Structures are given as structure tokens and as C-alpha cells.
Amino acid sequence: MKPPPFAYAAAGTLDEAVALLDEAGEDAKLLAGGQSLLPLLAFRLARPSHLIDIGGIEGLDTLEEQDGCLRVGALVRHATLERADLNGGWQALREAASLIGHLPIRVRGTFGGSLAHADPASELGVVAAAFDAEIVLRSVRGVRTMPARDFFLAPLTTAADPDEVLVEARFPTPGTGFRSVFEEFSPRIGDFAYASVAAGCRLATDGSARDVRIALGSVGPTPVRALDAEQALSGSFLDDTAIVECARLAAELCDPDAGDWHADGTYRRALVSHLVERALRRLGGGP
């Protein structure tokens, strides 16, 4: 359980980081909080040629609302996000952060690291998918952005090029009255979730749900938006019938092969249905 040999360089600035990354070639890996990468190295499941440490770069820990969006910098720690003073629309983001691993992991683990690692069980990936986050990537070639739905390709695989650094994600500021929640099932506190759900909506003056957002985690190769379920709920009241139907539609998206020996696809599907119901009841004002 000792990493294979690698070269190490610490970047002082973002410019330096992208230059080092460009130079090191496609087998290099960025190191930030190290909470996923270091175990992979210890098991020799990852064998990067270079580790480029961006943990010391200043200014990558932005967490602020600006120009109609919430900017979350790559180096924002989960523990910071969990405690951040955000408006109710981003409650799901705080709840998701609070469910990542255990406190020592959240103190070190970073927002950008979690997205870039692209574990299908990542809570933050589900939130990014649910609320249409724009992912900002930078390389020596310049800056580009892409929506979260295009960013996650497969387990541990993203659309970022090997020379790109994930700089931040931008969550569009939702309309007034929008609320969001995050629910997951994990066997113990801090485990990888067997299933997770980020959900949000705004209740119109007549009490019907608008701007419905639902995304699921741990039930396929990437986070998945439950568009049919969103559409079905949109304009409905959050009553039992609508909630159950919405949960049923969401559960249909679960990949039956998504399971592992801990929890097979059938079980995860049932969990999704249960979690979506719970999330929607909370949005409707339940406990």
C-alpha cells in the first residue's frame, strides 16, 4: 500500500499549474485535497507519471454570488461549503457537502477534486447535474466552459482534456422562492451512497411546483438528470399521487447493472424511489 514512483511538482499559481500540466503530458495528475487520489495511489490503481500539486494556489477557493451565479472555486473545501452562508436555493449544495465522507475528509477534500474525480457516487456531481452548473476549465490553450451534463462521461472519466485544470463551477442563481434538498442512503455515515438524489423546485402562488430539478447519483455511470420525472411534476401540487408518480419515473432511470456486491441495481432502484419521495416531501414542507 505504497504508491508507485511518480514525479512531484507544486504549482504556485494557476499559470504555473497549467504550464506544468502541459509539460508533463497526459499521464500527469493534479493533486488538491488528495482524498480520492491518494488511496488510489496506495492501491496502485492509479499510476500517474507526475503529480502536480495545486493545493497551495491562492484565489482558487472563491465562494461567492456574482453576475447571476454562485461561483464555487476548485479549492473550496467540503467543510467550508457545508457551513457556507448560502441562500435557500442552494441548500442541496450544503447538504451534499455535509454528506461527503467524514469530517477530516471534508476538511481536506476539495470541490474541484470531487467533480474532476467523477465518481458516480459523488454527491457534488449530482448537485452540479441537477442545477446545470457550468464547469470552467483552463489550460495553456485558454479557458472554456461546459455544462455539467456534458462534463461527466463515465465512472472516473470527464470531458476535461489532460492539460486542463478545473478552475470553478458556476451555479446559475435560481428564481426567488426556489428551494433545494439533498437525500442519500449510505449504510454507515460517510460511506459511498448506494443512491442519492438532489432535488429542487419553486412553489408558485397556487402551490404548484415550478422549475423542478431532480438528479440521481450512484445509479449509473454518471450523475443523471431525471427529466421525465421533472416534467411530470412540473405544474403539479406536491401531493402523494404526484410524488409517488415522480419517484416512479425517476427510479426508471436507474441502470439495472449499476450495482455492486453491496447493493445491486434492483435495490438501488428501490432506494431512488424512496429518496425522491423523501426529497419531494421535504420540498413540499414535510420533515
Next chain:
Amino acid sequence: MSAPRGGLIGSPAPRRKNRELLTGEGTYVADIRLEGQVYARVVRSPSAHARLLGVDTSEALRVPGVVAAITADDIDDIRIPIRLPFAESPEANAVLQAPLAADVVRYVGEPVAVVVADDPYVAEDAAELVSVDLEELEPVLDPATSAESSRTLVHESFGSNTIGRLAYRYGDVDAAFAQADVVVRRRLRVHRLAATPMETRGLVADYDSGSGGLTVWGGAKVKHFTRALLSRVLGLELTKVRVIEVEVGGGFGTRGEPYPEDILVALLARRLERPVQWIEDRWEHMVATNHAREQEHDFELAAGADGRMLGFRVRGWCDHGAYVRTQGLLPVVLPMVHLPGPYEWQAFSMDLDAVLTNRTPVGTYRGPGMTEATFVRERMVDILAAELQMDPADLRRRNLIPAESMPFSFMPGPGSGAVMPIMYQGGDFVQAFDQMLDGAGYDRMRVEQQQARADGQHAGVGISAYIEFAAVGPFEEVEVIGGAGNVVVRAGVGSLGQGVETALAQIAAELLDVPLTDVTVEFHDTAEVPQGFGAFASRSTVLAGNAIAAAVDEMRAVAAPLLGCGPDDVEFRGGAATAPGDRSVGLGDIGPTRGRFEKEGLTASFGGAVCSVSVNPADGRARVDRFALAHDVGRAVNPRLLRGQLAGAAAQGIGGALFEEIAYDEHGQPLSVTFADYMMPTAAELPDVEVTIIEHGSGSNPLGIKGGGEAGMVGSLGAVANGVADAVGAGAEVLSSSVSSAHLWHALHRPTGHDPGEE
């Protein structure tokens, strides 16, 4: 002169070394750095079953920093022996493990080579370059199938996957079944678990060519056996081998047995004449260190309509993994002697097979055999209670062996093999059982359960009752050296974190009437403590404690002539032996004495557990909301340490029921090799464990102590499973000791099952 101190035995003295251990000042084996030390890395089989066509170390040997790489060809053809004579058999001895596999590999993780380098990172890099040429064979993975129908043999030359069948007959079981109004039958499965101490195994061995002596650090549990084994394997005189115990981060039965690595590291130290360190990593630990518990039992229980339990028949398969290790046939012997438990059976018949599979070998884990047997029997008792619509506590109480029948025995009858007779020396099981239920507030638990059910919740109450056999001999011998302000006790026990040194100091301090802080207990070094059997079977305080009492009696005998009185007139007061008339002689003037306590057979203790469980059928999660246990410890030497031991063991047991499982895929690849997959409980998943200590002293030793280090585990799997079964009612049958959320959800949602929501 002060009055006799007294009261130390039974006082909640804090565990020695708490401060050092909690502030990181303890020295563990991984902390040892010797001049010129090199680091070993074991190359392990990636396959569950394969012919080993060749192992090529040439590329590894070319890596700068590598100082050695050995395979089976480089060492003598030896087998690691069984440590306990009563757990041996010719069949078991035919399937012992060699330190390195030679022709066939039989489980993932089996050592095939060792690479040694001057840096542990280099050792691991080079170990990857060892090429292992394998021809895959079919693996055998299921115990019952392995015994009954497998065409593949784990050990071809042995000719069978069954290495022994133990039979035990008591009374006329056919007559008991003929009288029965009710017979319940089930196949129950106990899942594979691992003890997983926080500290993995580790060793440092150093050979001094000048003196011809070998010193090994990191041995724990059975230091003197390890010393004798290394002396034999290395051809060194016993006095030339020294095994030193450093701080140990938990043992639980698995750590400290001699494993392949103990021999390999010692051999390499002598060959290289350099200190060699090997520290097991967690992945290795999960495949290399003994697993435990896995077995299946077909159990039939016969009873009268009034709830009188008449007899049982059991046919079981107890997995031993790919080899028999130092604990021999204990994985089949111990379930057998614990299956009858505390009930007054008219008759029973037990046939248990010891079976091989292509998986990590099985050994003992805290509460060995008794935890499995208790799960099987107690689950069946609850199934009977449901069938008879009786309260499970009433059913048990009605069948417990009454105090007036003590001592009690189930002597093996015709048709039994060579088995250990099942004998209970004493105790009042009914009184202890009621004390447990009262302590837990059983009646209130039932009322609360009814209220929770009325609120639509799935609430259950689970009970188990058990017998634990512990405190095995054959003997311990201690030396007590008195001095002014300092008494040294040398004992051949092992300290695995359980606090035995504190308990022994309390016993010596009370008997000699000296302050507790004046007593030093030495047990670390075989050079200073010439013999001992070690820390297992909850024996250390019983055996060494009574040996201290014998050494103190010997001191009395030595002091008597010096004082001019009879031994019975000698009293110890304030660090001196005194006689009537104010004569006294200091402990330092009496000279060292030895005390020996011999013990035949095992001491039986009664205990049980009761818990409240809630189940959420939507996600399958079972929660243990309350867990209370009771155990007869004879006499509590240190109630604080005892509570810690009992509660800690119960926590391990609850985790084993709800979360932990050693799983393999269909190719025999282990799936639970990290703590993300082998899910030990955290404080967040555990209730407070409520402990009732029962002190029905034992006649089998002068101090009246029984074992207590393991007992908290024994009733746990059974109580939790029964609580879950009670919570889900007809919604699901609980036939496995694993009640993880996934297993439970599937059990609740089997297509043929009833909807638990519609009970």
C-alpha cells in the same frame, strides 16, 4: 502499621498506559527502527486456485536497493503446526500451510515469494516485478457444496474437501423427536467475518551472528509458542530465541498466532544477518490474516406444545478456508461444544464437518464458535417461540438448566467421536437471565415495541442466551519479586490492549497489601518470563491471577519460619509479611517466589443479550436502538475494564450483524479488502451498550474468576438477528447472521414474500 488495604480486587482502577497510548507515545512494532534494517514485502497469489508453474524473481532482484527475493525453492519444506493438541487430527495435519506456496496456490493472498529491500517503497515496487506463472484451476467457494458435491479438491493429495466430521450424541434423540408436538427445521448461515484489529500484523527480526541469537519483536498472544516454533524451524536452541511483545493495537484472536510471515521474516533475518521489518498493510490483512465464522447448519428442534424443548439434531459445515492453521480444528470444535447452550435438553445429535474452500484460512475471532453456535441455536429458539406463539423470554426461562441441577453435564453417548465433554460447573442461569431482563427493562421494551408498532413502525425485541467456555489451561506460572516500594510480577500472558497488566497488578497489590502503583507487571519478553501460554480464550486474568495468589501463598510459607509462626498466621501489611506480636519481615527479604496455577478443562459462564431493533422496510435498514447484555464473570477484578471489554465486544458483534461481511466473487476474488468495503461500525451506528455484570463465583479457581474479554460478542449476532426477525415478522425470514440493509431489503421484497407494510 496500616490496616490491610483490601478492595483493590473489584475496584475500577484506570487501565495502565492510558495516557501514553492516547497521546501517541506507545511504541508499536512499526515504530521500531534498527541499524541496518531492511524491509520485506510479500508477493501473494492473485488467484484463488491455480497450479504454480513458476515464480521468477530475477527482474525484482535487479532493482537497486533490493537485497533478497526468495521463493519456496529457497526454504526448507516445512508446515506451520497446530498449536493446541486438542485441536489436532491426522487429517488436519495433512493440510497445514507452508510459509510459501510451492506447487499450488489455494487462496488469493497466499504467499508465493518475499522481496527484501533497504526501503519499504522499493520493496513494494520490486515485488510487482516478481512474475508468477499460474495455470488456473476451478475454485471451491461454498462450504456445504465443497463437502457434499464438489468435484474440485482444494488439496488434491488429501482426496477430500472434508477434513473431519465431529459427532456428539447425547440421550435418545429419536425418542425426543417422537414425543414432540412441534418440530421446526431451518438451514441457517453464519457469514464470514474478520476480526480486523486497528493495528495490522507486523514483525521485526534481528539475528546476531556473534551470539547466534534471534530476537523477534511484534510477537503477541502466544510468544512462548512462537519462540519454540522459530527455534525448531531455524535450528536454534530455545534460549537463543527471544520474542518481545511491544504495544499491540488489538488482537481479538487473530493477531499474534504464528503465520507464514513470522517464519519468513525470521529466516530472512538470519540469512541476511540484518534486521528485517515486515508490516502488513490493510489489503494484505484482509486476505492474509485469519478470517472467521463462516458456517452453515441444518437444525431441527423438537418441542412439546407447552414449550418444553426436548431435543435437537444439527448437521453443519464449518469452513476452514484453504489450509488448517495454528488453531487447528477449533473452527469446528468450538461451535460443537457451544451448540447445546444453557438449556436442559433430553437429547441431541450433532454432526459437524470441517470443510476446506479456496479462501483465506479461518481461525478464531473473539467469542469463537460460541458466537456462531449461539446465533444458530437462539435463532431456532425464536423460530420455535413464533411457532408456539410464546414470549421468547418465557420459552427460554422454561428451558434453562435449573440451579439445583448444577453441576451439570451432557456426557457424550455411544456414537460420539473423541469430543470434549460438555460440563457446566455451576451458576444460576434462571436468576442471571432474569437479572439481565430486569437490567434491560424487558417488559418496558415490549410495551415500547407495541407503541412503536401502533405508530406504524417495524419494531422488534431480540434475545439470546448462551454458555461461554473460557479460561483454558493447562497452566500459568508467575514469579513475584518483592522489594521496598516495588513488587514485580512476571507472567507469561499477553497484553493486546485489554488491560490484563492492570488487573494482575490489582490482584498482587491486594494480596500483598501494597499500593497499586508499587506493582509492576512484566510480560513483554520471553527472555525474562521463561514460560507462558498466552492471551486467548479469556484466560489471562484467571490463570495468571490465580498463579499470583499461589506465589503469594508461597511467600507466606517462606516468611513463616523467618517470623517464627505458622504460614496461616502470616499477614501481608503495607509491604511486609507480619506475624502476631508485631514481628515483620519486608517483602524484599523474603526473596522471589513462584506460583503456578494449573487448570483442567474449561470454565463455563452464562450470559445473554437483549436488544431493541427498528427496521425501515423502504430501505432495509435495521437499527439497534438499545443493546443490553449480562455475563457471569464469577468475580469482577476491575469492573471498569470489564465493562469496556464487554461493550467493545458487543459493538464488534453488532457491526458484524449489520454491516461487516467478507465477500468473494464467483472466481474466489475477495471483495472486502478495504474499510470502505469491510464496514466496521462507527460510534454513529451503535447504541450505548448496557452491561449487567453477574458474579456467580466459580469453584474452579481460588479467586473465583471467569473469563470476560470475549463474552460481549457471544450473544450479539443471535440477539440482533432475533430483534430484526421480530421487527419484520412474517415479512421476511431471517436465516443469516448478516442483516445488512441490502440483505434485509431483498429478504423483505422477495416476490413470494408478503408486503411487510400489510401485516
